[in-house]
Amino acid sequence: MEIRPYGDTLHDGAVQMSFTLPVPMSPEAKEAAKQLVHRMGFQSVSVVHMADAGEGFSFMVVYAKTDAMVDFSTISVPQVSAVQLSFYGVNAYIRREIGRKVVVLGACTGTDAHTVGLDAIMNMKGYAGEYGLERYPEMVAHNLGSQVPNETLISRAIELGADALLVSQVVTQKDVHIPNLTELVELVEAEGLRDRLVLICGGPRLSHELAIELGYDAGFGSGTLPPHVASFIVQEMVRRGIK
């Protein structure tokens, strides 16, 4: 099935976009915006708004149409393969299949100081009506907070007997998160812990695909709720025989 964006008619290819040009607002700036969008491959380009954004910059709002199409039937996205369990389901699963408390450590590692994502998964109160892992009676969840060096995370993991590590990375400017996430995997492997640990990373700019590529077991992006992560951890432990 071939598809393209939909505005008000099937296959019209309508797209809205906005951007800034590093030239002052002028009829020439508007024309430049139009030509640029045309060169991006769009048709019927219409610059509907232009404003002076200060300091020699102009802001554009543009509508245009694209001829591009993709065959939707060929699309496949690697996804976390775990049966989605509820809060109660996860705890029952642990009692039944693992028979002891599951120890989870979470941290924003490296220089990252943004704990909002980690807190949404870990905090007792949870997020969007779902309890966080700290509330799971069959889990022992430790939120180590922000700016935790990878070495510290690992030494705490050994000390607390962790089954799973959750690493949150929010600041991804200039790809600062990649070397940091890679380093953790290398350290875990160097310590000989890889087989015993479920390694998970999360953050608004992280995908499952990237996580796998970096050597993690799963990656979770925006919109993830605590039971998504918990379901994966417990099923992965059972799959790999971590007991």
Added chain:
Amino acid sequence: MGKINLDEKKIGHARSAATRIALSLQEFIAEHTTVAVERTVARLFGIDGVDGEGVPLPNLVVEDIVRGGGISRGAAYYIANACVALGATPLQVAVQVAEGRLALTTLPREQQGVEAFIAQLAEIALQKITERRRQREDYLAEHGEGRQPYLYVIVATGNIYEDVTQAKAAVRAGADIIAVIRTTGQSLLDYVPYGATTEGFGGTYATQQNFRIMRAALDEVGQEHKKYVRLVNYASGLCMPEIAAIGALERLDMMLNDALYGILFRDINMQRTLVDQHFSRLINGYAGIIINTGEDNYLTTADAYESAHTVLASQFINEQLAHLANIPDEQIGLGHAFEMDPDIEDGLLLEIAQAAMARQIFPRAPLKYMPPTKHMTGNIFKGQVMNAMFNLTSVLTKQGIHLLGMMTEAIHTPFLQDRYLALESARYVMNTARNLGDEIAFVAGGKIESRANEVLGQALLLLQEVEKTGLMEAIEAGIFADVKRGRFGGKGLAGVVKKAPDYMNPFPALLASRHLQTK
């Protein structure tokens, strides 16, 4: 704005509980110093620069004194003693220390002139700061104070020169205040980086040279637009008082300054940062710098509805700690935030209740109002509407410092157009609803009034509890932001030192006794 009928007795009780909490903390603070406080003294004595490996001279001087076992006596004495003994300036002494030619603690005590020299150095430092303060007052006399809520935007490119471009564009689009966000991780550096910098992540290093570059740019663009553009940076983290001193010397106008924030969110040791905070606030107060406190952050981890009272309780404590550092109400930018879950029915009423209540309880403080962040998603269109509601609440309740929400919050550090669109929206909302607050009265016993009184009542109970246990114990119990921190945990504890009986630091007494009057 039509006043909310708040229980004045409870406000009074809450304030006096906060006073007692602050006073009991002050006993601990007065007995201690830190390596950061002593480095600040070195900086105020004119020691600046780095050695061949980029280590700042103030660090080398203080490390030398620590090594010699003299830090409990304070850096002022050792620096001045060496100056008198060698007939040198503090900077010359520091260079000798850096080159390994001098160990400050090995010099014999000079019989005469050390105390007089300390007094002289302190006087020179205060004169420099006074001069900067007078400059600001001259600008404000020329262009006026501007109209609140001040529109505050951040720049965070990592490159100070790129920051200048973005800041100037923002001023041309209507910004009143520019904050240069620090690079991620700077709060945990136990030194202040040096020179102009062009590399940072999620922000730009706070250095004296970077402050100078941005100050000059804002003065220039402000002059063109006939307004005084205020500059913000962070006197927080492990170098809190040093950066306060640098900010005072480079005429910053506002500094984020909140020990509780560092304790809870950066895991900085509480003893360290509470001692650091007091000295930094003395400097900020004297320099005419408005401090911004970080209560808004509590609501990014804890729930805004359930934890609203922790914000108010912390505001009371921060107000009293600031008073103890001689900061007048007009320089206390207490923080709070618009962070209710957008799915709550009447969430806007709850926000108005909180904002109007804070306005009424702290009538002279330029409240720092923070935009939605926690519930911002990648849906920039909904985000822009949430920010508009925030803008409306701010103008309605007469907030002082209005930190603009970006529709791309949770996506990236702001693009130029994000800031432009945020400014355009804020200018529109605040203009179209400019005097709405004066036309509105709250229904007696209505939802807003009841909510405000509920939060006030809970804050009072919390303050009474904290008064009983002590603030440090309350933090250990996880009362604020659902985060627990131990008194002996966190970063920077090794830099806390009990003062010896012959400890000397000329600044606290001078800064506290000579409160500058605005011209």
